[in-house]
Amino acid sequence: MVRTHRGWLTPLLDQLPVGARRQAEDYLIQDRLVRRWQRPPQIFAAELRGYRDVYHPHLVGVPDQLKGQCDCNRRGSTCPHLAALALDLDRHPHWYVQTPWDLFLQTREWLAHPPLDWPDPWPWLPEEPLAWQKPYASDLLPHILASLEKGNPRAPLDVTWPIWADLHPSWLTASPIHEAFAAWLAARLPFRHLHVKLWVWLSWAQPDLDLAPVYLAFPESDAGAMVKEALALLFGPALWRDASDARQIALLKVVTWLDPALAAELWPRFPQHGPWVLAAADAYYQAGEQEKAQATLIQSWPEDPVSRRAARHRLIAWLPLADSLPHRLALVIEERSLELLEPVRHLLSRDDWTQLTQQLKEHSQDAPPTDAQE
Numbered sequence: 001m002v003r004t005h006r007g008w009l010t011p012l013l014d015q016l017p018v019g020a021r022r023q024a025e026d027y028l029i030q031d032r033l034v035r036r037w038q039r040p041p042q043i044f045a046a047e048l049r050g051y052r053d054v055y056h057p058h059l060v061g062v063p064d065q066l067k068g069q070c071d072c073n074r075r076g077s078t079c080p081h082l083a084a085l086a087l088d089l090d091r092h093p094h095w096y097v098q099t100p101w102d103l104f105l106q107t108r109e110w111l112a113h114p115p116l117d118w119p120d121p122w123p124w125l126p127e128e129p130l131a132w133q134k135p136y137a138s139d140l141l142p143h144i145l146a147s148l149e150k151g152n153p154r155a156p157l158d159v160t161w162p163i164w165a166d167l168h169p170s171w172l173t174a175s176p177i178h179e180a181f182a183a184w185l186a187a188r189l190p191f192r193h194l195h196v197k198l199w200v201w202l203s204w205a206q207p208d209l210d211l212a213p214v215y216l217a218f219p220e221s222d223a224g225a226m227v228k229e230a231l232a233l234l235f236g237p238a239l240w241r242d243a244s245d246a247r248q249i250a251l252l253k254v255v256t257w258l259d260p261a262l263a264a265e266l267w268p269r270f271p272q273h274g275p276w277v278l279a280a281a282d283a284y285y286q287a288g289e290q291e292k293a294q295a296t297l298i299q300s301w302p303e304d305p306v307s308r309r310a311a312r313h314r315l316i317a318w319l320p321l322a323d324s325l326p327h328r329l330a331l332v333i334e335e336r337s338l339e340l341l342e343p344v345r346h347l348l349s350r351d352d353w354t355q356l357t358q359q360l361k362e363h364s365q366d367a368p369p370t371d372a373q374e
């Protein structure tokens with residue numbers, strides 16, 4: 001996203017000496033910056049074809065400062081390759097593609113324990129995306145399913161994690177992939193404590209995977225480390241993969257399952273409209289915080305009709321029969337069906353019941369039934 005990078009690159013660009021800047025612009029005009037990568041967290045790398053050799057400038061963004069290095073090893077003067085990278089990144093941040101899971105792990109390790117000398121060149125990404133990074137295609141399915149079977153649930157570098165993390169989202173609706181995920185998860189649940197951070201990273205990478213069974217069964221002793229990792233991804237400047245509503249909701253749910261009290265402070269900092277409110281209520285409910293779940297819906301009552309209807313259905317399921325009556329009555333009219341009223345029929349007077357059925361009849365004659373999907 002443009003706004004993410006422009007802020008912290010601007011001061012560096014202002015400081016560029018005129019000569020380095022001119023040479024950097026020449027590189028860009030001549031299309032010499034040929035490959036671009038983004039590595040987590042906030043590492044941007046490129047391959048630049050110089051006049052004599054090929055160079056690999058890297059920029060590392062950390063809070064309040066920006067560091068860069070280049071394998072031209074030009075010390076004491078501004079490296080024009082790095083300058084070209086900074087200018088290019090400022091103009092086209094979206095050209096810097098995200099790093100796959102395994103490189104993410106390597107880079108975090110590198111940042112945690114930076115080598116004293118300039119490191120060996122990091123392995124460059126394969127040019128060709130891996131099968132699971134490509135959109136759904138039935139001929140790729142057998143290969144992906146076979147790859148998923150190669151994992152070892154106990155291994156710290158189980159080869160199947162990157163597949164789930166990098167899987168193109170279009171695969172997630174395919175039923176063989178659904179089944180494979182259920183089997184994969186079941187095999188790893190007994191060893192879930194071995195991979196405390198990986199679960200959180202997986203939730204961020206692939207927010208549509210349902211990992212609730214993992215978190216809801218975590219012992220309190222590990223919950224703190226998971227929450228810390230979730231907060232780092234939610235609020236840290238060094239984001240691995242762009243933030244999205246789905247990713248933020250996924251991690252807020254994780255925090256809710258592990259530390260509902262902290263979650264109550266966090267949810268209000270994010271949007272308060274329908275899907276967010278429903279997600280918050282669901283997470284509280286799953287965490288066993290039933291009153292908080294109900295209060296969340298009632299206090300931030302969704303305005304859009306689809307979310308509002310979904311909220312009413314949740315309250316009907318969660319509230320005692322008598323308290324659910326207003327929501328049932330509202331839905332009876334909206335959905336034109338008396339079914340929801342059957343369980344509470346004894347709470348209504350005969351007159352009320354007759355009046356309702358009459359109203360419903362008139363409604364169904366007035367207009368065609370609403371599309372359930374709306």
Ligand SMILES: [Zn+2]
Pocket residue numbers: 055057070071072073074079080081082
């Ligand atoms: Zn250089």
